[in-house]
Amino acid sequence: MLHEQDLQGVYVPVVTPFLPNEELDPESYHRYISGLLNRDIQGIVVNGTTGEAPTVTWTEVSTLVQITRLCMMSRQLPLVVGTGTNNTAETVKRTEQAGMIGADAVLVVTPYYSLPSQAGIVEHFRRVAQVGVPVIAYEIPARTGVALSADTLLRILDLDGVIGLKDSSGGTSLCTALAEAQSKPILCGEDRLLLAMLQQGAHGGMLASANLQTNSFAQVCRLAASGAYEQAQELFHTLLPLIHKLFQESNPAPLKWLLARQGLIASDQVRPPMGSVSSSLEQELALLVSGLPV
Numbered sequence: 230m231l232h233e234q235d236l237q238g239v240y241v242p243v244v245t246p247f248l249p250n251e252e253l254d255p256e257s258y259h260r261y262i263s264g265l266l267n268r269d270i271q272g273i274v275v276n277g278t279t280g281e282a283p284t285v286t287w288t289e290v291s292t293l294v295q296i297t298r299l300c301m302m303s304r305q306l307p308l309v310v311g312t313g314t315n316n317t318a319e320t321v322k323r324t325e326q327a328g329m330i331g332a333d334a335v336l337v338v339t340p341y342y343s344l345p346s347q348a349g350i351v352e353h354f355r356r357v358a359q360v361g362v363p364v365i366a367y368e369i370p371a372r373t374g375v376a377l378s379a380d381t382l383l384r385i386l387d388l389d390g391v392i393g394l395k396d397s398s399g400g401t402s403l404c405t406a407l408a409e410a411q412s413k414p415i416l417c418g419e420d421r422l423l424l425a426m427l428q429q430g431a432h433g434g435m436l437a438s439a440n441l442q443t444n445s446f447a448q449v450c451r452l453a454a455s456g457a458y459e460q461a462q463e464l465f466h467t468l469l470p471l472i473h474k475l476f477q478e479s480n481p482a483p484l485k486w487l488l489a490r491q492g493l494i495a496s497d498q499v500r501p502p503m504g505s506v507s508s509s510l511e512q513e514l515a516l517l518v519s520g521l522p523v
């Protein structure tokens with residue numbers, strides 16, 4: 230079980246590798262996770278946005294969790310599983326199942342598409358938190374279509390069983406307001422804002438970009454935590470070109486392309502409606518990767 234104090238440093242949202250025929254590629258996944266576990270990370274997130282949650286079935290999520298646990302025989306780390314949907318009953322059910330198959334916490338996105346009221350969203354989180362598996366709320370209005378106010382988030386973070394927030398709100402003002410209110414830990418979920426959010430009181434990040442140059446992202450978090458912002462900034466600036474390229478087209482296609490190029494997964498295949506990176510971005514990524522340490 231994950232606790233508030235565990236939410237710091239770098240959590241890596243992992244990709245879901247597919248074969249060219251779009252089936253799950255367990256072999257690549259095993260190899261890729263085993264490699265990640267040798268790096269300076271605090272936890273792994275399965276079935277997040279980067280994991281292509283909308284097109285991965287729950288049976289496949291169970292397989293991914295099983296393989297992750299197998300890999301973790303060599304190093305135990307917190308395992309967070311994405312269970313959020315826009316249906317409260319379904320999210321409760323998935324959260325129960327995630328607890329049964331070995332999740333230490335669940336990542337629950339703000340219910341999207343149906344534009345529920347703020348009160349409805351608080352009730353959604355109240356019911357999910359009651360399951361008893363620690364909940365990390367995930368606020369990402371650009372994807373969900375509904376933005377939570379700081380007041381609503383304070384109510385959600387106040388619930389027993391909610392241990393923190395992944396903040397992908399697109400700016401730093403929410404993080405600042407929540408940190409000022411001394412609410413539960415915040416992890417940055419907007420890679421380009423990592424340093425700014427750490428300066429505003431975030432404890433770390435859940436960052437797709439940290440699949441690459443992982444230890445540098447971890448070092449940025451450490452330097453910021455110790456107050457060495459100038460050094461953190463210097464290092465973070467070296468990571469920005471990578472971050473910008475990874476989000477130039479929809480995540481995780483650019484990331485998968487780079488992981489495949491480095492041989493960490495067999496194919497950069499994504500599932501429709503997501504598509505592969507454009508040939509112009511491929512060229513830019515190829516240039517970038519030539520000087521990139523893993």
Ligand SMILES: O=C(O)C1=N[C@H](C(=O)O)C[C@H](O)C1
Nearest residue numbers: 242277278279418436437480
């Ligand atoms: O995997 C996730 O979940 C992440 N979501 C954010 C997004 O897709 O916008 C970005 C973050 O790096 C990881």
